[in-house]
Amino acid sequence: MLRLQVLSGHLRPGPPGPLADRARLRSSVCGAAVQDRPEDVVIVHGRRTAIGRAKRGRFKDTTPDELLSSVMKAVLSDVKLNPHKLGDVCVGNVLQPGAGALVARVAHFLSGFPEEVPVFTVNRQCSSGLQALLNIAGAIRSGTIDLGLACGVESMSLRSMTNPGDLSSRVTEVDQARACLIPMGITSENVAEKFGISREKQDAFAVSSHQKAARAQTLGLFKQEIVPVQTRMVDGSGAEVEVMVSEDEGVRPGTSMEGLSRLRPAFSPDGSTTAGNSSQVSDGAAAVLLGRRSAVEALGLGVLGVLRGSAVVGVPPDLMGIGPAVAIPAALERAGCLLRGEAGHPAAQGGHAAARAEAQEQTVTPQT
Numbered sequence: 001m002l003r004l005q006v007l008s009g010h011l012r013p014g015p016p017g018p019l020a021d022r023a024r025l026r027s028s029v030c031g032a033a034v035q036d037r038p039e040d041v042v043i044v045h046g047r048r049t050a051i052g053r054a055k056r057g058r059f060k061d062t063t064p065d066e067l068l069s070s071v072m073k074a075v076l077s078d079v080k081l082n083p084h085k086l087g088d089v090c091v092g093n094v095l096q097p098g099a100g101a102l103v104a105r106v107a108h109f110l111s112g113f114p115e116e117v118p119v120f121t122v123n124r125q126c127s128s129g130l131q132a133l134l135n136i137a138g139a140i141r142s143g144t145i146d147l148g149l150a151c152g153v154e155s156m157s158l159r160s161m162t163n164p165g166d167l168s169s170r171v172t173e174v175d176q177a178r179a180c181l182i183p184m185g186i187t188s189e190n191v192a193e194k195f196g197i198s199r200e201k202q203d204a205f206a207v208s209s210h211q212k213a214a215r216a217q218t219l220g221l222f223k224q225e226i227v228p229v230q231t232r233m234v235d236g237s238g239a240e241v242e243v244m245v246s247e248d249e250g251v252r253p254g255t256s257m258e259g260l261s262r263l264r265p266a267f268s269p270d271g272s273t274t275a276g277n278s279s280q281v282s283d284g285a286a287a288v289l290l291g292r293r294s295a296v297e298a299l300g301l302g303v304l305g306v307l308r309g310s311a312v313v314g315v316p317p318d319l320m321g322i323g324p325a326v327a328i329p330a331a332l333e334r335a336g337c338l339l340r341g342e343a344g345h346p347a348a349q350g351g352h353a354a355a356r357a358e359a360q361e362q363t364v365t366p367q368t
């Protein structure tokens, strides 16, 4: 939707700006490179829940199957598609048992989807939802299915990140295996140190990010994509109350450099990663409907975008946050897209939060 159009705008030559319509989308660098083909994998529609603050927000007592079901139903109902038309459903998840396989199938039936439509789940850590999208796209490309639903869901309120599960006692004998056990906050510190990303730079990025999100909220730009969810939560007095969740909870419009500078490092006494410049712990879900262009057009559905290419690249576990800085240039190259700036920027070769932002600033101009 709007977000897709803005991202495509980043890839156009000249100053970035929102694309007004589909014709302009097609004239973007990626779009111009390839003509429409019946076998294109296209994006039809997508919705998400609001992002709740884990453990303290209004989704803290909502189970992930309910979050997931709300977006699964909304996407199909928006485009008036009978769920029987879905060839497959893939759900990305990290923390729920078995990557949320049971959560996904329960959500499927809570949504009123038929049993003939299968569901599977995938865990590629932070990229699990994206991987779900690639799995559905792959099945469309191979001719296995015509249409599919790619989703992602997480409840960080109801599950913890701390239990690594059963691992060999030899995990400490192999450096890279041992590095897989490093907490993510420390990997952020490693990235900041390796790429010289100062506390000031991280705080500045956080301020800019909160400002953009607050402005978008004020302008109502997220309304189109957020599915309002009616749920229940236990409030401070212990009473169960009914709530409607329709706005992201992590946005702090009053965020300032001065306020952020007062926060203590969250993971290491001498570190630079704080509660203010970290990714937050959150609860939420999203779903995207994909299909082969020929099947989508035969059903009279619209096309929001085309999946031109994708790439997955492994990175050192102790620097795991740099993933997007390496994978984005690789994906754009595979898609035949041009990058604004230089794909060879040092942080693009190997960046967490601000480092990743640094690389992206050099390759994809941030929207103001």
Ligand SMILES: CC(=O)SCCNC(=O)CCNC(=O)[C@H](O)C(C)(C)COP(=O)(O)OP(=O)(O)OC[C@H]1O[C@@H](n2cnc3c(N)ncnc32)[C@H](O)[C@@H]1OP(=O)(O)O
Pocket: 126, 184, 185, 210, 252, 254, 255, 256, 259, 260, 263, 266, 274, 275, 276, 277, 278, 279, 280, 281, 321
């Ligand atoms: C590839 C990937 O993305 S991997 C990432 C996976 N996710 C993670 O690793 C999660 C990392 N983040 C975390 O673990 C947590 O967010 C932490 C540990 C950094 C912080 O957790 P919390 O202490 O619960 O953070 P919380 O958001 O509640 O903020 C704590 C306090 O910091 C201060 N604070 C936080 N943000 C701001 C801000 N923008 N401006 C000013 N003060 C702030 C406030 O005083 C806040 O207390 P309040 O909510 O009562 O006002």
